[in-house]
Amino acid sequence: MSKSQHIAIIGNGISGVTLARHIRKADSNAQITLISGESKYFFSRTALMYIYMGHMKYENTQPYEPWFWEKNRIDLKEAWVETVDYSTKDLIFANGEKLRFDKLVLAVGSKPNKFGWPGQDLKGVQGLYSKQDLELMEENTKDQFDRAVIVGGGLIGIEMAEMLAYRNIPVTFLVREEGFWTNVLPKEESDLVGRHIREHHIDLRLSSELDEILSDESGRVRAVKTKAGEEIACQFVGLTAGVSPNVQFLKGSELEVNRGIKVNEFFETNIPDVYAIGDCAEFQTPPAADRRNLEQVWYTGRMHGETLAQTLTGKRTSYRPGHWFNSAKFLDIEYQTYGTVPSSWDTEKVDSFYWEHRNGKVCFRMLMDKEGRFLGVNNFGFRLRHEFFDKALTQKWTGAKVIKNLDKANFDPEFFAPYHQLIQDQFLNDYGGDFAVAKSSFIQKLFGAKL
Amino acid sequence: MSIIQKIGLGLFLIGMAIFISMPFIGTYTLSEDQVISGTKDIHQDKMAEILAPMYGVEYGSNFSFLSAFNDHFSSYNDALKDQGAWDQVIWDDYGFPLAMSALESPIKSQPWLFLGLTIGLAVLGGLMFIFPQYRGEPEGIKNNGIFHSSATSRGFIGIATGTFLISFYVLLYWYPAYLANHVWMVNPVSLILSGNPASQWFLYGFIYTIAIAVMGFRMFRKYRGNKYQILRTSSVIFFQTAFAFLIPEILVLLNQPYFDFKNIWPLDYDFFYSYNLDTLVSSGGFGLFMLMWGILLIIIGVPTFTYFFGKRWYCSWVCGCGGLAETVGDPYRQLSDKSLKAWKYERVIIHSVLVLAVVMTALTLANYFSSFELLGNVTNQLHAFYGFGIGAAFSGVVGTGFYPFMGNRVWCRFGCPLAAYLGMVQKFKSRFRITTNGGQCISCGNCSTYCEMGIDVRWYAQRGQNIVRSSCVGCGVCSAVCPRGVLKLENGSEENRINDMPIIIGNDSIKVNA
Numbered sequence: 030m031s032k033s034q035h036i037a038i039i040g041n042g043i044s045g046v047t048l049a050r051h052i053r054k055a056d057s058n059a060q061i062t063l064i065s066g067e068s069k070y071f072f073s074r075t076a077l078m079y080i081y082m083g084h085m086k087y088e089n090t091q092p093y094e095p096w097f098w099e100k101n102r103i104d105l106k107e108a109w110v111e112t113v114d115y116s117t118k119d120l121i122f123a124n125g126e127k128l129r130f131d132k133l134v135l136a137v138g139s140k141p142n143k144f145g146w147p148g149q150d151l152k153g154v155q156g157l158y159s160k161q162d163l164e165l166m167e168e169n170t171k172d173q174f175d176r177a178v179i180v181g182g183g184l185i186g187i188e189m190a191e192m193l194a195y196r197n198i199p200v201t202f203l204v205r206e207e208g209f210w211t212n213v214l215p216k217e218e219s220d221l222v223g224r225h226i227r228e229h230h231i232d233l234r235l236s237s238e239l240d241e242i243l244s245d246e247s248g249r250v251r252a253v254k255t256k257a258g259e260e261i262a263c264q265f266v267g268l269t270a271g272v273s274p275n276v277q278f279l280k281g282s283e284l285e286v287n288r289g290i291k292v293n294e295f296f297e298t299n300i301p302d303v304y305a306i307g308d309c310a311e312f313q314t315p316p317a318a319d320r321r322n323l324e325q326v327w328y329t330g331r332m333h334g335e336t337l338a339q340t341l342t343g344k345r346t347s348y349r350p351g352h353w354f355n356s357a358k359f360l361d362i363e364y365q366t367y368g369t370v371p372s373s374w375d376t377e378k379v380d381s382f383y384w385e386h387r388n389g390k391v392c393f394r395m396l397m398d399k400e401g402r403f404l405g406v407n408n409f410g411f412r413l414r415h416e417f418f419d420k421a422l423t424q425k426w427t428g429a430k431v432i433k434n435l436d437k438a439n440f441d442p443e444f445f446a447p448y449h450q451l452i453q454d455q456f457l458n459d460y461g462g463d464f465a466v467a468k469s470s471f472i473q474k475l476f477g478a479k480l
Numbered sequence: 481m482s483i484i485q486k487i488g489l490g491l492f493l494i495g496m497a498i499f500i501s502m503p504f505i506g507t508y509t510l511s512e513d514q515v516i517s518g519t520k521d522i523h524q525d526k527m528a529e530i531l532a533p534m535y536g537v538e539y540g541s542n543f544s545f546l547s548a549f550n551d552h553f554s555s556y557n558d559a560l561k562d563q564g565a566w567d568q569v570i571w572d573d574y575g576f577p578l579a580m581s582a583l584e585s586p587i588k589s590q591p592w593l594f595l596g597l598t599i600g601l602a603v604l605g606g607l608m609f610i611f612p613q614y615r616g617e618p619e620g621i622k623n624n625g626i627f628h629s630s631a632t633s634r635g636f637i638g639i640a641t642g643t644f645l646i647s648f649y650v651l652l653y654w655y656p657a658y659l660a661n662h663v664w665m666v667n668p669v670s671l672i673l674s675g676n677p678a679s680q681w682f683l684y685g686f687i688y689t690i691a692i693a694v695m696g697f698r699m700f701r702k703y704r705g706n707k708y709q710i711l712r713t714s715s716v717i718f719f720q721t722a723f724a725f726l727i728p729e730i731l732v733l734l735n736q737p738y739f740d741f742k743n744i745w746p747l748d749y750d751f752f753y754s755y756n757l758d759t760l761v762s763s764g765g766f767g768l769f770m771l772m773w774g775i776l777l778i779i780i781g782v783p784t785f786t787y788f789f790g791k792r793w794y795c796s797w798v799c800g801c802g803g804l805a806e807t808v809g810d811p812y813r814q815l816s817d818k819s820l821k822a823w824k825y826e827r828v829i830i831h832s833v834l835v836l837a838v839v840m841t842a843l844t845l846a847n848y849f850s851s852f853e854l855l856g857n858v859t860n861q862l863h864a865f866y867g868f869g870i871g872a873a874f875s876g877v878v879g880t881g882f883y884p885f886m887g888n889r890v891w892c893r894f895g896c897p898l899a900a901y902l903g904m905v906q907k908f909k910s911r912f913r914i915t916t917n918g919g920q921c922i923s924c925g926n927c928s929t930y931c932e933m934g935i936d937v938r939w940y941a942q943r944g945q946n947i948v949r950s951s952c953v954g955c956g957v958c959s960a961v962c963p964r965g966v967l968k969l970e971n972g973s974e975e976n977r978i979n980d981m982p983i984i985i986g987n988d989s990i991k992v993n994a
Contacts, residue, residue: 043923054982076924083628089929092938094819195624228618327922332987339990351988356920358963361620365920365965390618412965415918419985440917440968442959444707478707 034059036341037120037128039110040136041065042074043327044307047334048134048341053101055342061102062128064120066109068160070095075327077163078188082195087160115283115300132341135279135290135298135305136334139272139325141185146268148242152249154266157185170196174264177201178253180239181270182209184357187222189267190231191360201232201261203239203253205270215372217383218407221392222359229360242266272325274309287311289323294347296337304341306333316348319369326355352422353405354415362390367418368405370396379404382428382459384452386410393452397428406431411448412440429464432456436467446478482615488608495601500644502598502661503651506585508545510534514581523570530556531578542579542658549575576680579657580664588664595665599687603694610698619705621960623814623930631884632811638884646881653872656680673729682729688804689725693717695807702810708956708969712796716803724800737763739770742798744777746837747898749866754848782898783905789971790912791902792954801891804880805932806955809888813932813957816887822934826894826951833870834900840866870895889932893951903950911971914947914958916940919984920966927958927967941966944981 036052038045041063049061063071076090098105109123113133120128141156143149153169156162170177170193177193179186182204190200206212208219209226226233238256245251252262274289285291285299289311296304307330312322324333332350339346356365374381378399385392391410397403403426406418417438421431431438435449453466469477481489512528512535519527530552539545553574560569587594614622631637651658663678666686670678696717703709723742732738737759745751751774760767785793795802816822840862847855879891892899906912914937921944927937933951937958940947947967959967983990 073923075922083625084623336989349989356964442708
């Protein structure tokens with residue numbers, strides 16, 4: 030552990046901040062500078078929508094009070110980095126200022142995808158990723174107007190739709206695929222979310238692709254045209270067709286950049302003492318069989334930070350993610366997933382058990398291999414316990430054992446309907462088994478929500 | 481806003497306007513008979529003499545009446561004080577009973593009518609506003625616009641609401657004579673329930689109970705689909721209506737001591753005052769039962785229930801202060817201060833109040849059992865100080881009046897000595913915790929923002945740690961507003977209740993020594 034190495038981290042999102050915290054935990058000497066032009070203080074990007082909807086103020090989205098950084102001697106620098114001089118180990122800021130580093134970590138995140146659509150840079154057309162994007166969206170939607178169009182059916186798209194609905198702005202939601210988020214969700218889950226989107230009076234258009242965005246005289250969007258030739262009048266367009274690494278300013282140097290910054294399993298780039306983590310890092314080989322080269326999720330960003338901190342404090346550690354998990358909320362319906370549940374699977378090799386409540390808003394899917402071994406779950410509209418599934422995956426439980434113990438996996442608040450009973454019941458019907466449906470307590474029967 | 485809601489809001493505002501204008505209605509004419517019947521035997525002659533110049537004079541407002549009363553009364557008392565004749569000074573406040581009897585007003589002659597025009601209209605309007613909320617929308621908790629609304633983000637409406645509440649409490653505790661019309665208005669209700677005329681405390685209890693019920697219906701709408709919130713709200717409405725309001729009044733009707741079976745010392749700070757002990761002891765078997773019940777709740781009930789369920793069993797399911805905070809106060813929960821600094825103040829202040837309550841009670845009992853030889857009158861001074869400073873100013877004026885400024889649990893968080901006691905049990909010997917769901921937290925901040933106790937829930941959740949805090953009242957709203965299913969209020973094994981997760985679940989890169 031070097032006495033006083035200066036570690037500069039560009040980007041104060043979850044990856045950079047987790048890294049800084051964990052370096053400080055293990056090394057009380059290192060000089061740590063956390064650099065961001067977006068905001069001085071770390072805030073939760075995932076909460077931007079709640080600021081717009083009045084659930085929270087911007088300050089509420091900051092996980093740490095200002096004293097935290099001082100106390101942990103993490104220097105905050107609010108500035109945009111323009112270029113990096115890798116030979117002299119200098120960061121050059123937009124205002125010409127320089128900062129010398131011993132080690133550099135690039136945690137620069139993503140930017141919304143723009144696929145070269147005509148009109149994609151018109152006024153009133155934007156993505157939503159950064160604090161500045163949110164401010165722009167406030168500005169773009171401050172006057173009441175007739176319609177907004179959202180292009181791209183993923184997590185940010187549905188968030189944007191919810192935000193606009195809060196302002197009573199009618200929304201048309203263009204999704205290129207046949208269902209919502211079908212690159213991640215199996216058909217039934219995608220349909221469930223689609224129904225819920227429509228239940229919220231959002232005009233969901235599946236199999237609809239953007240062709241071009243049309244301008245009025247002032248250079249502001251007036252309509253979009255779909256590939257089918259339909260023109261939809263609108264005053265705002267949200268581009269939410271995914272994100273890609275925010276690496277434009279790093280291109281054209283000796284740093285190896287493809288879609289993201291190329292790294293090995295130690296987050297090392299091709300330049301010594303320069304690392305990349307989070308959304309912007311592109312692995313040379315995926316970290317696990319069910320993983321991709323780019324990991325653009327909150328949780329993986331956090332894990333990258335935890336792991337690289339080990340290396341930077343003297344314990345060179347490779348990235349070995351555990352069992353996959355994720356979560357989201359689609360309007361009112363919560364979603365969690367543990368293990369591997371892709372949008373489609375080889376039915377020769379994988380068995381799918383699917384249960385859906387008759388209300389069409391709660392569902393559960395479990396995948397098993399042909400030996401009955403548990404592979405993963407999706408759950409919508411109710412909550413399941415992370416620790417339970419992590420253990421089931423590590424100990425290679427069978428699907429039957431998971432279902433048998435499903436009452437212990439329930440993470441819904443007390444008195445909520447015990448959906449696990451219906452799931453167990455259907456599993457016993459479909460597959461048989463040597464267990465009985467879990468019983469409710471007397472109090473639960475008396476006061477709890479009914480199935 | 482639908483048309484029904486607009487009408488409802490209008491009716492509510494009309495009801496409030498009449499309610500607020502009531503102190504300015506009516507005239508006051510005092511007679512000797514009223515003075516005789518409204519004063520204690522020992523003061524009757526003197527008071528009749530002091531106030532003689534007022535007899536038969538019609539005062540056009542409570543201001544002129546009370547100022548005349550105070551002039552005569554004070555000049556008598558001040559003269560005695562100047563002479564040092566302390567034993568002859570009249571310490572009782574007769575302003576309120578005499579204002580009550582001297583009052584002539586349409587409200588006094590038509591109480592039911594005005595009850596309908598004020599509280600009736602406000603309740604009707606409130607319900608008309610509440611019931612159509614979220615109609616046609618799918619189930620799901622929405623805090624839409626909370627920080628864009630003037631009422632719930634310390635804007636003008638919030639300040640006006642706070643000012644109204646503070647003014648009401650100041651009048652109630654220290655200037656009840658100005659509420660004579662209000663007390664007359666609820667008098668027939670009191671006569672029905674207990675057979676006794678209403679006091680300002682009956683007025684308070686009546687409004688308090690109705691406010692909890694109406695705003696409880698708001699909770700049913702807002703948190704529809706969340707059974708925990710629905711049950712918890714039903715519970716506080718039930719305990720307020722039955723235990724705090726109706727049963728004590730009915731006990732009085734049955735010639736039993738006024739007793740709230742769910743109020744627990746040291747929140748119920750006068751439980752061990754001599755007059756209460758004397759009343760209970762002299763009320764036969766039932767009085768003794770009440771005494772034993774109260775003591776058992778303190779020494780057995782609190783630790784046992786808190787061990788199994790956490791302090792929520794009381795604070796957010798049973799308690800009256802909690803009941804008001806969880807219903808009337810729910811729109812203000814996001815205004816609590818989450819800073820570390822606030823937590824430091826909280827710990828110092830709430831435990832100081834607990835120490836004060838315990839010391840005061842210990843001295844009171846020592847004095848009581850030594851037949852007042854130990855400290856004589858000193859405990860009365862102590863009671864007066866505590867009653868003024870803690871009982872009235874802190875729990876009432878600040879505790880409720882500051883809802884729109886500092887959130888709905890100011891008293892519970894910074895002041896309540898019972899909460900401090902429950903909190904110690906919850907922290908050190910309880911099965912209750914808020915479990916964090918592995919690594920699912922995204923640090924969004926909804927949990928911390930909507931924690932009425934100002935707990936920075938996210939601080940723990942984002943580290944994968946369970947939340948074990950003495951102040952948590954278990955309202956369950958952090959869990960309800962979490963968008964990723966991260967938080968669950970649970971009672972479980974004490975083992976691993978407090979957990980440390982240096983590396984959060986889901987990352988196998990680093991092996992942490994267990």
